[in-house]
Amino acid sequence: xxxxxxxxxxxxxxxxxxxxxxxxxxxxxxxxxxxxxxxxxxxxxxxxxxxxxxxxxxxxxxxxxxxxxxxxxxxxxxxxxxxxxxxxxxxxxxxxxxxxxxxxxxxxxxxxxxxxxxxxxxxxxxxxxxxxxxxxxxxxxxxxxxxxxxxxxxxxxxxxxxxxxxxxxxxxxxxxxxxxxxxxxxxxxxxxxxxxxxxxxxxxxxxxxxxxxxxxxxxxxxxxxxxxxxxxxxxxxxxxxxxxxxxxxxxxxxxxxxxxxxxxxxxxxxxxxxx
Numbered sequence: 397x398x399x400x401x402x403x404x405x406x407x408x409x410x411x412x413x414x415x416x417x418x419x420x421x422x423x424x425x426x427x428x429x430x431x432x433x434x435x436x437x438x439x440x441x442x443x444x445x446x447x448x449x450x451x452x453x454x455x456x457x458x459x460x461x462x463x464x465x466x467x468x469x470x471x472x473x474x475x476x477x478x479x480x481x482x483x484x485x486x487x488x489x490x491x492x493x494x495x496x497x498x499x500x501x502x503x504x505x506x507x508x509x510x511x512x513x514x515x516x517x518x519x520x521x522x523x524x525x526x527x528x529x530x531x532x533x534x535x536x537x538x539x540x541x542x543x544x545x546x547x548x549x550x551x552x553x554x555x556x557x558x559x560x561x562x563x564x565x566x567x568x569x570x571x572x573x574x575x576x577x578x579x580x581x582x583x584x585x586x587x588x589x590x591x592x593x594x595x596x597x598x599x600x601x602x603x604x605x606x607x608x609x610x611x612x613x614x615x616x617x618x619x620x621x622x623x624x625x626x627x628x629x630x631x632x633x634x635x636x637x638x639x640x641x642x643x644x645x646x647x648x649x650x651x652x653x654x655x656x657x658x659x660x661x662x663x664x665x666x667x668x669x670x671x
Contacts, residue, residue, distance in 0.1 A: 402519025412623030424617025456482030567631025594668030
């Protein structure tokens with residue numbers, strides 16, 4: 397197993413998300429992640445009167461849809477830029493500053509907790525699950541989403557495979573972190589929730605297609621919207637950047653349609669109940 401410094405990884409991620417403009421995420425990344433909002437809310441049974449915590453709320457997609465269902469959501473995030481965007485675009489929902497691994501709420505404060513894709517950005521994802529369980533009332537349910545492995549989630553897979561095929565390596569300024577796709581394994585994902593004391597754990601796969609007008613829509617969207625992708629590319633030589641982009645374009649051709657591209661997206665969604 398590769399060793400890594402969770403504090404260094406967390407500092408890198410926090411700096412990246414704190415300085416990133418929410419509008420950069422709202423483009424391609426937002427278009428993809430918003431497709432998983434309904435499955436997350438369904439997994440925790442969000443409905444009228446449900447007191448729900450949206451961890452790492454980002455632009456507030458989950459909180460907004462929860463409110464439309466009549467739930468009573470609160471969004472929490474450590475990024476002030478994301479919180480400002482959410483407050484400006486989601487009316488009638490409270491958004492507060494806080495860390496997913498040290499939530500600023502009392503024990504058993506919520507009927508439901510959802511966390512969309514935050515586990516992939518934490519040096520110690522188990523802490524976030526433990527915190528979600530802590531603030532969840534007995535009988536409440538928590539749900540978490542992560543990206544599936546690259547072989548199924550081709551919208552990410554083509555990028556990572558192009559990076560490797562070009563012979564590139566992450567630059568020194570991008571710290572090593574946990575295996576990005578570890579929780580694509582159903583057993584490991586379930587174990588993560590069970591380790592925090594959640595029961596009746598289920599792991600489901602959510603699949604859909606991403607329609608793109610051209611390949612640059614995906615390439616530019618990943619560079620602008622994801623914290624780790626941009627330095628991974630810009631940290632290479634100009635020649636190697638061109639080689640990565642060329643390999644990326646070649647791999648993407650498998651998903652060309654008459655109007656552009658239709659690229660598979662695959663997500664793992666795990667949920668569990670607090671006893």
